[in-house]
Amino acid sequence: MSEELEKLYKDMAQSIIDGDSDLAVELAQKSIEMGVPPLDAITKGFVIGVNYIGDQFGAGEAFLPELVMAGEAMKAAVATLEPELLKLGEARETMGKVILATVEGDIHEIGKTLVGTMLSASGFEVTDLGVDQPADKIIGKALEIDAQIIGLSALLTTTMVRQRELIEELDKENLRPRIKVMVGGAPITRDWATKIKADGTSEDAVGAVQLAKQLVGKS
Numbered sequence: 558m559s560e561e562l563e564k565l566y567k568d569m570a571q572s573i574i575d576g577d578s579d580l581a582v583e584l585a586q587k588s589i590e591m592g593v594p595p596l597d598a599i600t601k602g603f604v605i606g607v608n609y610i611g612d613q614f615g616a617g618e619a620f621l622p623e624l625v626m627a628g629e630a631m632k633a634a635v636a637t638l639e640p641e642l643l644k645l646g647e648a649r650e651t652m653g654k655v656i657l658a659t660v661e662g663d664i665h666e667i668g669k670t671l672v673g674t675m676l677s678a679s680g681f682e683v684t685d686l687g688v689d690q691p692a693d694k695i696i697g698k699a700l701e702i703d704a705q706i707i708g709l710s711a712l713l714t715t716t717m718v719r720q721r722e723l724i725e726e727l728d729k730e731n732l733r734p735r736i737k738v739m740v741g742g743a744p745i746t747r748d749w750a751t752k753i754k755a756d757g758t759s760e761d762a763v764g765a766v767q768l769a770k771q772l773v774g775k776s
């Protein structure tokens with residue numbers, strides 16, 4: 558890696574740690590001008606910073622205002638890169654319809670939004686319901702638009718259970734395998750996905766696209 562690139566990634570991480578949205582946007586723009594692949598900018602730069610703050614927060618060494626500012630800066634950086642991410646896919650045929658949401662009680666949106674952007678870039682028609690969404694609303698929308706996949710994000714150990722509840726509800730209504738469910742979010746493991754009978758999980762947005770393609774039989 559060139560020194561310039563290494564410095565850019567470091568500065569990106571630091572801009573998130575400092576909660577400096579303006580600088581994060583500026584660095585995202587600079588990376589576009591430099592021709593840095595937008596997913597690299599996110600995973601090798603900005604995500605390093607947001608994970609650092611998350612760990613610090615978990616250890617009691619950073620506090621809520623810092624977490625909030627880091628979240629805002631991260632959101633701004635990803636939004637700046639979104640048009641570049643959308644350009645990545647050649648989105649030829651329609652791959653299928655996906656409903657995305659963060660589960661009820663959970664307001665983390667950055668990872669979910671990134672997954673949505675990558676799915677759109679790959680030709681999926683994505684309806685992003687946003688955060689804090691109750692299961693009945695998500696299922697209702699899936700039926701309304703005849704979605705093949707529901708993608709559920711949960712970032713808190715206390716809200717992961719909402720993924721299981723939604724799957725149980727679908728089973729009760731005999732809506733599977735017509736509707737497939739993929740689950741994700743930082744605390745979500747393969748074991749958890751298997752345990753709650755989800756159709757799959759992925760730890761990042763690229764894997765989420767591969768999984769979605771498999772689920773609609775187009776991988």
Ligand code: B12
Pocket residue numbers: 604607608610611612613614615616621624625626627628629631632662663664665666667668669671672707708709710711712713714715739740741742743758759760761762763765
């Ligand atoms: C930013 C952040 C926030 C921001 C969110 C801003 C926003 N607009 O989204 C704010 C400040 C609002 C926030 C609030 C809180 N947070 Co917070 N937050 C984080 C942090 C630092 C980063 C999350 C993030 O955006 N990561 C970057 C994205 C790109 O990664 P990602 O979300 O993991 O998504 C990727 C994958 O998981 C996957 N994925 C995600 N969704 C999906 C869905 C599908 C279908 C698939 C296939 C894949 C997939 O692909 C994504 C892209 O690669 C994490 C720490 C961490 N490292 O996760 C803590 C963290 C999740 N938060 C935590 C906590 C405790 C909270 C609060 C309870 C704090 C408080 N006391 O109020 C509140 C919760 C409020 C609520 N009710 O939801 C804890 C959770 C601990 C736990 N065991 O549950 C963490 C782990 C921090 C910590 N170490 O303590 N938070």
